[in-house]
Amino acid sequence: MSTGFDLDAWSHARLHEVEQALDAWVTAEVPQGLDHGAPAELVDAMRYAVLDGGKRLRPLLVLAAHEAVCDPTGHPAGHPVDAAGASQAALRAACAVELIHAYSLVHDDMPCMDNDVLRRGKPTVHVQFGQASALLAGDALQALAFELLTPTDRCVPAATQARLCGLLARAAGSAGMAGGQAIDLASVGLPLSERQLREMHELKTGALLQGSVMMGAHCGAPDARVLTALAAYGGAIGLAFQVVDDILDVTADSGTLGKTAGKDAQANKPTYVSVLGLPASQAYAQQLLAQALGALERSGLPQTDALRALADMVVNRVS
């Protein structure tokens, strides 16, 4: 980016914290207030699905949006929200969206869905642990996401807990990610219009990416103008992510992607490349990047370097 902002350095510090938190929270130890820990064999599959893999784009979006709505001292702009509570909320939100993402990959890879055997360069969860364990690990990861958002020690205000649970549930559910996957499933081999394709991806991938941005923002106390602008930003990068995914499916190889390339075309799934062609898809991705950056301008937020750099990374990534 021309601002001189160093996304790698910014991400490095935050990802260290996210990885440590995920490692501590996806555990078989007895959580506070419960009589039982989780069975070790289930937790093994959950940890395999979550730890040591992935770009962690969603957690970074949560944390970047949270920082954008806070002033440089860490206090949310304009409102007397407790800064430590807001940071704890943002870290929990960052991990929760990643757990939802991880569970969706586990279920999506199963034989009755995409039947994929390779993910992030490793055997998929059902290959490693069996289908039943993969099913249960995914289910348990979804529940764990909501556990993380509702700590019982009051380190996150109840109103923030409730808001974050609501945003995450809606992003993950039938009118969000799961709904998009259902449309995807029903669309194999069908000729989709660009509008239908966009609607599918706005749910399947976009809802959770946009949800990440909104959850990060709601850890602070943003005003309506900021929320509208960040929703537009999240919507644009959410769609851009999928357009670029479709492009990389035909332009990159499996080794670079860490998953099976050419899979969508092989499965006769409609993609941006199959609907628009490659050059138009690439132009569309750049157009969505411009939309995302324009929305950040309109937000009036003083600190959007990380959000800008993440949008650039989403669109111009090579894997």
Added chain:
Amino acid sequence: MSTGFDLDAWSHARLHEVEQALDAWVTAEVPQGLDHGAPAELVDAMRYAVLDGGKRLRPLLVLAAHEAVCDPTGHPAGHPVDAAGASQAALRAACAVELIHAYSLVHDDMPCMDNDVLRRGKPTVHVQFGQASALLAGDALQALAFELLTPTDRCVPAATQARLCGLLARAAGSAGMAGGQAIDLASVGLPLSERQLREMHELKTGALLQGSVMMGAHCGAPDARVLTALAAYGGAIGLAFQVVDDILDVTADSGTLGKTAGKDAQANKPTYVSVLGLPASQAYAQQLLAQALGALERSGLPQTDALRALADMVVNRVS
């Protein structure tokens, strides 16, 4: 029950409201605050899994516990909690626990788990809609449970929303229902001690039944003594439910049960009957009933007729 309390009449009115609410909330219509509705084909599978079936024990436990902590005018005993908000919270909690229960049945019936084709006298969801749709419908039902608990119109106080989400997530997750299912899966063909069997069932079935009681209680503003007593009540009936399930698996026929009888024995799963024998299992169920009723006595709550009658129903049911 000797009190003259009419459980059927009590349940009838409440179930009417629960069924109406589930019918309205498991829908493809565009929820408030979202751009998209859920795809109709996914919602068809979700509705099939949830509507018009089941005894609704968990919703009834939520509502009975909520009524027990309220005085006869509907106001939670001793605290100035808004009664309408508490009732709306209890109805939402009742539906949310049923959605979690329904999703667990959908996933549990799948070929990679129990591979069951009959549920409540109907083809299971994956038989009717295919495995991929069953997987997604289950996933979406879990998310929808947390949507119901987090209405955006402030009809339920934020603190109640947060508490209910936390209780439900912990009851459903790796140290609750999903964890119990994982232990169940790992225990097929293994000789379990009574203690190991109890621990498995306390998670697999007990956590959500006890969670239902605690969620109902937390819709009001119960004191610590009441919570401790209701947790003991919920724990006892949660375990009793599974003991009776194991008994009915060998003593009832498929037509009465509405599902395949003798399945556990056939699958070589450890059950109370296989570990304790039939007479000792029956005696244990009665002992757990006595424990549940004793806990209600200790609660000091004036109105526990419905909770007493539900405990009796759990233990003395024939299907």
